[in-house]
Amino acid sequence: MMMIKSAEFVCSNTKMDKLPPPLLPEYAFIGRSNVGKSSLINAITQRKGLAKTSQTPGKTQLINHFLINKDWYLVDLPGYGYAKTSRDNRAEWGKFIKKYLFSRENLQCVFVLIDSRLKPQKIDLDFCYMLGDKGIPFILIFTKADKQSHLKSDQNIVLFHKALAQWFEEIPAHYLTSAENRLGCDDVLTLINDVNLKFTIEH
Ligand SMILES: Nc1nc2c(ncn2[C@@H]2O[C@H](COP(=O)(O)OP(=O)(O)OP(=O)(O)O)[C@@H](O)[C@H]2O)c(=O)[nH]1
Numbered sequence: 001m002m003m004i005k006s007a008e009f010v011c012s013n014t015k016m017d018k019l020p021p022p023l024l025p026e027y028a029f030i031g032r033s034n035v036g037k038s039s040l041i042n043a044i045t046q047r048k049g050l051a052k053t054s055q056t057p058g059k060t061q062l063i064n065h066f067l068i069n070k071d072w073y074l075v076d077l078p079g080y081g082y083a084k085t086s087r088d089n090r091a092e093w094g095k096f097i098k099k100y101l102f103s104r105e106n107l108q109c110v111f112v113l114i115d116s117r118l119k120p121q122k123i124d125l126d127f128c129y130m131l132g133d134k135g136i137p138f139i140l141i142f143t144k145a146d147k148q149s150h151l152k153s154d155q156n157i158v159l160f161h162k163a164l165a166q167w168f169e170e171i172p173a174h175y176l177t178s179a180e181n182r183l184g185c186d187d188v189l190t191l192i193n194d195v196n197l198k199f200t201i202e203h
């Protein structure tokens, strides 16, 4: 299992050319606003204040890079589907997030966070289809498992898989997690560790 020896905030950006050089493997957390992206980054790294969290949706507004063990990046992204954001803001979100997702060379995997308490939501399914369409590999992370029974979470996971199965031949791997009790966090780290070992810089 991977130990977290260091976790440092590097920078916040909306501009691709200001991101850290793409020389280390990188993993991005994305999902609906308030789904628990920043909280999960803190739980995974066991650093409570590393990524800023809030009860109010729309907290994370930029592409935030964190350097872990001086060896790989975790990226906290702004959430989608935040109703209070103006239409201009939302268009802006789409633009820079898509540019990031489609062109970041060292991006190894996108973690799409889904609230495990909810039945499949169109906005999440649409986001998954969009990634699939662009050939961007992703993994599903169901969040906030501590808020209900395991059975309920599993039912929602099955429903989500069924919805995806209409479009995908291969259903992406998934994890059930909680930022509250760290359920699933070490499994996510193990996956990251495995991918890190295979990382090579392509020229
Ligand atoms: N019980 C419980 N609460 C959680 C969990 N993860 C997040 N929360 C709560 O959900 C709220 C939103 O968490 P954030 O981590 O800020 O969510 P986010 O996805 O980063 O939100 P944006 O940055 O606005 O897109 C906070 O009040 C967290 O305390 C969890 O696993 N269990």
Ligand SMILES: [Mg+2]
Binding pocket: 037, 038, 039, 052, 053, 059, 060, 076, 077
């Ligand atoms: Mg956030």
